[in-house]
Amino acid sequence: ILNVEQSPQSLHVQEGDSTNFTCSFPSSNFYALHWYRWETAKSPEALFVMTLNGDEKKKGRISATLNTKEGYSYLYIKGSQPEDSATYLCAFNAGGTSYGKLTFGQGTILTVHP
């Protein structure tokens, strides 16, 4: 059973604050680490797919880093805005015969207060 842990479970920040969350995953048999944003009443939306140790990805004010040797990824949001409020999910792909199937963490619920 693959264990993907996210912390914190929830986070409240003020508009303009920068924040970050952590995703921990097994360091063996790594193929890819995904980040998704899931806004209320919408479908999860893919943010990043990271495949190489040391990968850094950026999309606007959101960025992510990856350390496959120690099994963690960080997601950073710079200058949080109320529209960033969502659940942020990470998901681990162990590859092999897994055909791209993902094991998801429980998510970090971010609330940005105006």
Place this chain on the structure above:
Amino acid sequence: SQTIHQWPATLVQPVGSPLSLECTVEGTSNPNLYWYRQAAGRGLQLLFYSVGIGQISSEVPQNLSASRPQDRQFILSSKKLLLSDSGFYLCAWSEGWRYGYTFGSGTRLTVV
């Protein structure tokens, strides 16, 4: 462009009744297809995945089954629903392990 349709959006069913949730993908061929469920207070759990017509892999023992009668159609079924089948069901597709998932809009199932 690729789109994914999932229906119905909400469903309230009595215990013991059958279930059929449908998911279709447009604009791509031979997608990998997935059914996930989010039970109350829990994360997304993979139920089934399919890499081709008629090819279904089940991840967890359960009261549900899946079928893929056409390349871009994925169906989740049950003959007799249990209370524990309640949850939010999401269909998703991907081109392969290097690519992110595209999710459907989800079905909120309440078994009463």
